[in-house]
Amino acid sequence: MEKALLEMSPTEVGQEVTRSGLRGRGGAGFPTGLKWSFLNRKSDKPRYLVCNADESEPGTFKDRYLMEHLPHRLVEGLIVSSYALGVNTCYIYIRGEFKYLVGILEHAIREAKENGFLGERILGTDFSLEIHLHPGAGAYICGEETALLESLEGKRGNPRIKPPYPAYKGLYDCPTVVNNVETLAAVGPIINMGGEAYAGLGKGKSTGTKLISACGHINRPGVYEIEMGLPVEEFIFSDEYCNGIRSGRHLKAVIPGGSSVPVLPADLILRTAKNEKRLLTYESLEEGGFDSGSMLGSGGFIVYDETACMVRNTLNLTRFYRHESCGQCSPCREGTGWMEKVLWRIEHGEGRWKDIDLLVNIARHIEGNTICPFGDAAAWPVASAIRHFREEFEYHVEYPDEVRVITHGNLVRETRFTGGHPVSGIRFR
Amino acid sequence: MITHRLHVKENRPVAFSEATLKKVRELIQQYPEGKQKSALLPVLHMAQEELGGYLSVDVMDYVASLLQLNPIEVFEVATFYSMFYLEPVGKYVIEVCRTAPCAICGGEEILEYLKEKLQIGVGETTPDGLFTLKTVECLGGCGYAPVLQVNTQFHEQLDQVAIDRLLDTLRKQAADPSSADLTWASQFC
Numbered sequence: 366m367e368k369a370l371l372e373m374s375p376t377e378v379g380q381e382v383t384r385s386g387l388r389g390r391g392g393a394g395f396p397t398g399l400k401w402s403f404l405n406r407k408s409d410k411p412r413y414l415v416c417n418a419d420e421s422e423p424g425t426f427k428d429r430y431l432m433e434h435l436p437h438r439l440v441e442g443l444i445v446s447s448y449a450l451g452v453n454t455c456y457i458y459i460r461g462e463f464k465y466l467v468g469i470l471e472h473a474i475r476e477a478k479e480n481g482f483l484g485e486r487i488l489g490t491d492f493s494l495e496i497h498l499h500p501g502a503g504a505y506i507c508g509e510e511t512a513l514l515e516s517l518e519g520k521r522g523n524p525r526i527k528p529p530y531p532a533y534k535g536l537y538d539c540p541t542v543v544n545n546v547e548t549l550a551a552v553g554p555i556i557n558m559g560g561e562a563y564a565g566l567g568k569g570k571s572t573g574t575k576l577i578s579a580c581g582h583i584n585r586p587g588v589y590e591i592e593m594g595l596p597v598e599e600f601i602f603s604d605e606y607c608n609g610i611r612s613g614r615h616l617k618a619v620i621p622g623g624s625s626v627p628v629l630p631a632d633l634i635l636r637t638a639k640n641e642k643r644l645l646t647y648e649s650l651e652e653g654g655f656d657s658g659s660m661l662g663s664g665g666f667i668v669y670d671e672t673a674c675m676v677r678n679t680l681n682l683t684r685f686y687r688h689e690s691c692g693q694c695s696p697c698r699e700g701t702g703w704m705e706k707v708l709w710r711i712e713h714g715e716g717r718w719k720d721i722d723l724l725v726n727i728a729r730h731i732e733g734n735t736i737c738p739f740g741d742a743a744a745w746p747v748a749s750a751i752r753h754f755r756e757e758f759e760y761h762v763e764y765p766d767e768v769r770v771i772t773h774g775n776l777v778r779e780t781r782f783t784g785g786h787p788v789s790g791i792r793f794r
Numbered sequence: 795m796i797t798h799r800l801h802v803k804e805n806r807p808v809a810f811s812e813a814t815l816k817k818v819r820e821l822i823q824q825y826p827e828g829k830q831k832s833a834l835l836p837v838l839h840m841a842q843e844e845l846g847g848y849l850s851v852d853v854m855d856y857v858a859s860l861l862q863l864n865p866i867e868v869f870e871v872a873t874f875y876s877m878f879y880l881e882p883v884g885k886y887v888i889e890v891c892r893t894a895p896c897a898i899c900g901g902e903e904i905l906e907y908l909k910e911k912l913q914i915g916v917g918e919t920t921p922d923g924l925f926t927l928k929t930v931e932c933l934g935g936c937g938y939a940p941v942l943q944v945n946t947q948f949h950e951q952l953d954q955v956a957i958d959r960l961l962d963t964l965r966k967q968a969a970d971p972s973s974a975d976l977t978w979a980s981q982f983c
Binding site: 411420421422423424425426428429460461462463464465497499500501502503504505516517518519520521522537578579580581582586587588624665667669673678681682685688689691 | 824825826829831832833834835836838839867870871874875876877878892893894895897898899930931932933934935936937938939943946947948
């Protein structure tokens, strides 16, 4: 931080971040340096930096880890980023359920202030900064940047239509930049090691390191910092990381980037359709588009073994999206409710044959027809589950009596799907 | 029907303590001049905690007058966010995560066990007014599944034994407030 404030100009800091190739770590992966360059510096309105600590994506818990164990890393990132952007007031929007983190972060901010790293005339320069904490109150949609700004202004978290982008008209109609906790926490190390050194890590356009929060049916769930480019197979099976599937079972499916990205079956998560090794990078995971690819997203790595029912899982996630939909756009509001009802019928043995195509149809009509990407996020789990696990849906429709007898909790016995593929035990056509 | 109750004003006098009012004033300072509406979410949190555990119409109108807003502006925010309770709740609100990563790691069993132990359904309160059971969406603790929160305090890596212990601790705490076990912080692996 001292290096940035005392030795570099704000423009130089911005250039280092661009050089590092840092991409948004909240899920979209938009180049941070580019986002910062959009900020409207010509307006005489005050500029704002908002830290998006509203981590609600299912499967993601890395920001919580960062804020609990490395709050100073975040504070430093905020100071350096604010310096680069010419911002004097910064807000951290933290989700309401993380109430215990508010105390930790306030303590870190107070310590920074006492040591002269915040407040007026930091380190003798004429740069001043105040960081304020703002709690959310339990809405996943407030993780979307414009909904977050609406929530910060004290209103319902309804996303705004873009354009105008927050860099032009954001918080209180002033130029604003919204960044994820992990992105901002990476800014400090980038300035220390230099943008090029950071870009030297990773692979291709996915530079640096990423925090992957692995959960689900693995032996060692947790937050892992990986260098971009790590093969997925190594991540799941080696003892250095997740140490394989628990109880000696087989891998069935993975959602690599939080529930909003498409689910992939075992063979497609380990290797692409072109039979190359799948790596943990933005590009490699997107290889194959919708047909055989997914996205890195937020890095919420959910692993399913052979005992997980994909239909029940899809119902669960669709219920999540229906609950969290803000309700502005008809396709999303009605579509998620409709999909949930259809999925409920299928999962409880009342499905009809045309339901499966109906689901795909609804999903296709939500995608791209909404104000914000939440609609796509709600449609992709359904569309991808049917794309890759259609036989499970058909099985539920064909044998409703068997489906109605649910064996312990959410698990439908996998008897029809073992045998065949050596890694996953799933039979493919 | 829930909306019916929300239009019933009981006209009970409602007010923050002096200390809380001071905090509200400091909070408003955090935001630019004239933008005190931004303080609405934090103030509603404080109101819910201090003024009865839930947001009755009287409380919402009080907050509106405090922040110089129209009552509808407070009402529409209170109904949008899932952490604001619009009906009376028990002393301990047990919120169980029901989203996929927790559900596949035993979350559904935990919910069934709690329903059985407390003899209530989701959204209901025990007759002694101690526990309210709610389900919530992803709490951000997926690696330590299954997860639940009691009044925003995390309890993770649960099984039936842990839940029995939790309920016992909470009952003891309710009977004797000074016995609050402060080491019940969330555990990380």
